[in-house]
Amino acid sequence: MFDFDKLGKKTLIAPFVLVIALRCVLCLAVAPLLRADPHDISLAIVNLDDGTTTPVGAVNAGEVLASQLTGEESQAAQESTETLAKLTAMKAAAASGAAAATNGAAATESSEAPNLVAVTSSDSAASTNGAVEAAEGAADSGLAAAAAAAASGAAAVPDTASAQAASGAETDDADATSAATSASSSMADALTWATLDSEADLDQRLEDNSLFDGIVIPADFTARQLAAASNPADKPQLTVYLNMGKNPQVANSLQTAMAQSLASAGIDADIQMVNTADVGGGMMAGLIAAQMMVMPLLVMTLSSSIVLSLLTWRRDAWDLRARSPWLTAGTQAAFIVALSALIAAFALLIDVTAGGLDLPAGQLFCWLWLGCACVMLAFVGLTDACLPVGALFAITVFAVGMGTAMLPAELMPTFWADWVFPWAPQAHLGQGVRTIVHCGQNPGMADAGPLMVFAVIGIAALLLAAGLATAKSAKAKDTAPAAA
Template sequence: MFERLGKAKYVVPLVLGIVVACVMSVMFYPMANMEMKGLPFAVLSLDEGVETPQGTMNVGETMIEGITSSTATEDGEESPIAWAKVGSQEELDEALENGEYYGALVVPADFSAQQMAAKQAETQASLAQAQALMAAQAQAQAAAAAAGGAAAGDQAAAMAAMTAGGDASTGDQAAAMAAAASGATAAGGDQAAALAAAGQAGSSDQAAALAALAGQSETATEAEEVEAPALKVIIDKAKSPLVASQMGTSISSMFQQMGVDVDVETIHTGSAAGDDAASANPMSGMVSLQLAIMPLFMVSMMTGLFLSRIFKKKPGEPSAARWQSIGIQAAYAVAASLIVSLCAYCMLLWVAGIEAPMGAIVPFMWLASFCVMLLFIGAFNISTGLGALLAVIGFALGMMTGTFPFEALPVFWQDWVYPWAPQRFMSEGIRAILYLDAGAWNVGSAPLVIVGAVGAVLACIAALIPGKKVAKEAAAA
């Protein structure tokens, strides 16, 4: 075939390289431009409110109204989370089971009551602390004033004695000096007594201050014993492991910055191994899915091409022979798809470390692989160009739909690729088995059967189209 191209055959490797580069660029475009926006997240307030002198106060309803009204950022761009208010716990449970939301924010029934109790305890603790400090300061000032008065009285008595000694005769100077000396000694003794009294008063004040601080500590301890109100955040891992890992952390941080505690609960965790690694590294969940989806799709596509070439219809053969050729291809596809599904299961088990239930995931991947094979068998039997075009479009555009959630894809992928991509249905079925304990027939099975039905229709069209030789003979006749 290459000999018929002449010198143009030297350009074929360059053209193939350009085509492969373009296909890979298109395939990884959604990953390079991934942006989480508009993720549906339910919000439910069970808060019963609390009665105050000013009327009923419901902090939960106020918070819900504030959250749901702020669905856009200040610059007008879409918020990462699209909050949707639900009316009851039953409505929320049903929506989460149906996979309508990535998670939910629930305000407990006693949220307002707990918040008021915490505020009252905090106010009482602050008031008690202020009163204790004021009492300690008053005692210290009184003790300092008493100590200062005693010292001033002793100094005045000593000065009076010295003045009387100076007015006496020279003969009495010795007696005056003695009196002054004894007065000085007495003054020294009185000063010592005053200092001792002041020291005792200071010690008493220190004891009072320590007692006040102890009372403050007890009051603070009592305030801490009042349970702070906490919100409940529910994360659905089955909806998207990548989103679950990111949202559980970001929502908790957002409310903790507001001073509100958050209790995070993850639902639909499944029993597959590797969940701890997925929680620690959000990208590991994405890689695990790709280890199943990418080889399953690519090998099924290549096998469909090979079967259509190996058992292709021959020019000039009758209609019965063409139908027989299609039947042989389909029969081989049944066996080949089973082998492909077993290989994909081994990759999940040995490479990703996911111990998925073999009785459910192998039959599901068997069905998915057979339907994809049948699609490409029919396309390549009609025309090699049609099969190649379908293969390029399916691989380049559809691969990331099996990894990223709908809201993270670019608009073109959301509108034109996501509704039909087989990789999306493969991902939904595998996640249903891993996280929802679903069986082989699950949410992804019926859409894949439709894909296989399209392939069967294409194969029937190919069987009805006569070969080139027969067509030429019919035209000549």
């Protein structure tokens, strides 16, 4: 053990060094949470729209919507866009003619003699009625424009200032509006869309937790767009599926964004949450349950690992009287199995007792036990092989990986997403917890695999430490007779 008496008066600065070190550790722990940067948020769209035929061509509003969302221009979308442009021009011309005829009739009525009033009024009525009929015949344009607006609106959270202007609302807080718009644009830029062929394919991907969100355009989307011209109650309705199992935070953000976007575009949305979990507790329980389980698990794992190594692996004990290093390594392995089970139970009990959550305790216990044992093997093995390396490794894993238990890689800053999330045990433990709680499934190798790597590293380090200790003991035996 280290003798602090050797430092003399320098030990007085130890508390300050400790505070600075803890500050660095905590900065690394909270940095990804405070600097969340959405990117590559995977969504999918299924277009079932049958489209319709107008006097100037075929229209498929669903194709236009899907094309603008995904950024993939199709031939059907191009043709529909051209048809919509023609219909828009027709409606504008019809409306302009109606206005001109009405204005002309009013001017004639006020300036001409009474004997011309009946004739002028009759001509005006005929012109107006014709214009109205033309406008009704070209009503497709307004509905098609709504479809285009829906496409741009669904691809991004709507501009708050524009939405308020359109509805006649006013705001006294321009700064808040600007901030909200900026955040919305950031989320919109982060979305990546894929086009799927069927709802069955979408359901499978949501079940596999490979998507955050899915949108289904119904078969009557274009038809209801057209019908809404005469009856607004017939406006189309999309089905939006939000995956709580992928990540509750992202699902809640997308729910607000999608509802506002589609509403501002005049399209109803049936928003459905999939992979939900009623765990009880307070309003934040579903959002932070995984974090509140993984964080204490890692804290107990880190501290127990270092203490276990220091108590059972004495570097000055491998002499002629020392017990076998291999026996000590085996004893440590047995302790790891027992301690990891105890730590997993305690981490689970924290959520159950303190939070009052209703959780699948059996599955969660086995998963947390596996994860804790794998990580503890790495911590203990590396600390046995080299104390400074083991301690630094354990603290680094705790510090840089803690934020990954709550947020997905798609919300992490670039460094954490590319270099930390793939191996951080907290990330895979947290996702495994969500898979169990929200999807009712056992975690797959995508999450168990990285934990197994920690176990392999730990076993290799234990074998290395035992080998080095054996060599040291043998060398001590060889030099003992010469010393005598």
